[in-house]
Amino acid sequence: MARNALSFGALSSLVGYRLRRASGAFALDFHDAMKGTGMRQVLVGILAIVEANPRVNQGAVGVALGIKRANMVSLINELVDAGLVEREVSADDRRAFSLTLTGAGETMRKNCIARIQEHEDRMLAALDAEERATLLRLLGRIEAKA
């Protein structure tokens, strides 16, 4: 009956398992942090990429974030319908769309990033600045592998 804490067996020494749990915990708190904005992790990711790369192609954003082309469509539709992103036919390639943040999009992005900073501080409260930097660096090296 779970009166005592259970042993995690082989799981406790697996980085992949801890990664999964930590990522899940972050996702949950992220969801709370976005309450009222209508934004989700993926959408904020897109806003961040578009802000940092004005006139970026829709497909390129998907590649950068690991989102399949087919799934980008409705995501971009959401952002355009919300007035956060402007979608124009690309000058060089009439098949493609170039994306840029609107004023409202940039306001939303800044608002979300501020909320996310608080969220990260909350989640990483047990880690000092050096440990956070180490974690970021180690995670970055994993991602580079994939």
Next chain:
Amino acid sequence: MARNALSFGALSSLVGYRLRRASGAFALDFHDAMKGTGMRQVLVGILAIVEANPRVNQGAVGVALGIKRANMVSLINELVDAGLVEREVSADDRRAFSLTLTGAGETMRKNCIARIQEHEDRMLAALDAEERATLLRLLGRIEAKA
């Protein structure tokens, strides 16, 4: 057109984002590593917990792994149907089930853990032993928060 690598903007310094990507990369390679076994991350997690806690209650496994009761049902059904887990009415509480690995379940668990060790070595190739330990420790402290 993504000719050049894009800037990740505010994303690059967010632990949550890196966590999400790293966790996704692990999940993908994990999936490959399990090819042919019929196992998934959650199922191996359950096998590990049940092995480490014989006669453990179904609900307790869910709590430990962060799986909702409603979602445990079909997962345990899968494992019972595959002959990997034995489900008995608990002696102390006839509402509850106690779970134990079968011989086949223990064989499967060992097989999976061996594959997972290779998978972790693959994913963490860029990190030495000390860095892996650091990563595990830092991730553990995040999880404790949630």
Next chain:
DNA sequence: TATTGTTATACTCTATAACTATA
């Protein structure tokens, strides 16, 4: 021919609410 975006679709994971049988 190949590529960009699109549509349709399907499968997994996760979440909630209402039910049953025991306690």
Next chain:
DNA sequence: TATAGTTATAGAGTATAACAATA
């Protein structure tokens, strides 16, 4: 009345295949 497990269902997230317009 509370709890363990169950059922049904709904929402994200992610995957593939086939299509139109353009390169």
